[in-house]
Amino acid sequence: MSQAYSNLHRNAWADWWEGTRRPDIWWTLAWFDIVLRYRRSLLGPIWLTLSMGVMIGGMGPLYSALFGTELSKFFPHLALGVIFWGFFSSIVTDACHTFVNSSHYLKQGYFPITLFVWRSLARNVIQFAHQIVLYIPVALWAGISLSWHALLFFPALLLLLINAHAVGLLLGLICTRFRDVTQIVTSLMQMLMFLTPVFWLPENLPGRARYVLWNPLAQMLDLLRTPLMGGMASLHDWIGILCWTVGTSVVAGLLFMKYRRRVVYWL
Template sequence: MSASALESEAAASASPPASDSQTFRRAFQDLRDGFAQRELWLHLGWQDIKQRYRRSVIGPFWITIATGVQAAAMGLLYSALLDIPIDEFLPYVTVGLIVWNLISASILEGSDVFVANEGLIKQLPSALSVHVYRLVWRQLLFFAHNLLIYVVMVFAFGVWRHLTWPDLSAIPALGLIVLNALWVSIVFGIFSTRYRDISPILGSLTLLLFVLTPIMWTTESLKSQGGQAADRVKLAELNPLYHYLEIIRAPMIGKPQEAYHWYIVLAITVVGWAFALFALRKYRARVPYWV
């Protein structure tokens, strides 16, 4: 057999090189590369806020005013309906609303994160996670603006007298919510890019969860009624967003909290990131074709 024939046979029998485009290594690399480009997404996130309130006199502080008015209206109304002292209920509602805005925006805007950045994805060579980091950073800036309401409330209603050193657990709780906002944006963002019906479904579901989550009402008020009303607290605990809210709201208003809220949130975080890594591994390369 000639040398050329041997070479042809060897080439035919040789298996093609395996592609690593759908590996967990590439998924982790996308997350690392995206974080390494933090100068880009930090700038873009800040520019998003400036652009939204362009030519406005007080700029992004309209976020604070809108949230403060909403919290005051809901707090005054439901305090009277539920017969709860205003100095106790208004801080509860205010912090709940501030944290809810961060959680809901991560779900709603996260589902459109890649569709909204179609131009950048197709023209700018960057990691896919850059757009997720940009979204979460922007929501953190909104959250920081809303914290001004919390500072005023702490002193106006004497909440500071109930705060202790263990209440600093609100800081790691916020970090945990940020971790969840990242995986939520990745999972919903990827699948909503492929199936555009997911985004409006999430909009309706988030509105429903807002009503079912203890923001305008308290689980303590249900327990105090006894009977079937007290049993409904167990239904509230089936809502995962209740646990996310509780790990950060309770320490911010100086209330005791149960450890099981943390266990549930940590478990969901692990499962959620497993889904996010799978989605990045499997579909990361297809997103530019889907947008």
């Protein structure tokens, strides 16, 4: 009882660290989520790879013809765009349900809420790992030659994970208190998919429409995709994402400090 009391009244940093330092728990829970989702399935999580591969294979030649772009140039652009957008979308969508889907744990005893944010993020990382392998045959077919710029993919991925954790806390808290926000976020992500260069090339935009590239999801996509296509993302995108990371981390931290103890009462 005294342990539960001390946990509920510890400072926000200690509460955050208590959940973050237990990857053995949240990684195991994330893996079980994947296993249960594909229980009694013959191929299991490989269906993630196959379904994404079929979609990319069907859309590539069609959209290349529609946009009048050489297939060898457009196909890796589309493949990476679809893979990364699927990652973005699942992170944001799952963030809205982070605490609601973990209510049976939170109602039974003390658990630091960051544990379930990491669980959601780990589950999406596992799914992403099953899908990013599709990049290898696409890159070999398109003859992409990587340079040292490809190493910039890793700091970009780190920034994505930091943002994903902050967004997980932010949306998890807001959507637990206000359930209608989940529907707003879902609709917003559907709209942003068409305002982000997933299916189209940024250079095809007219000058007056380039403001859509200020979209942080478009900037994050450029940081991740460009190094894997043998290029280097612009400094503008790095600065934009760094500013966005600081902003989301600060807002998520403030909400976490103020409302972390109320989550169980909102469930």
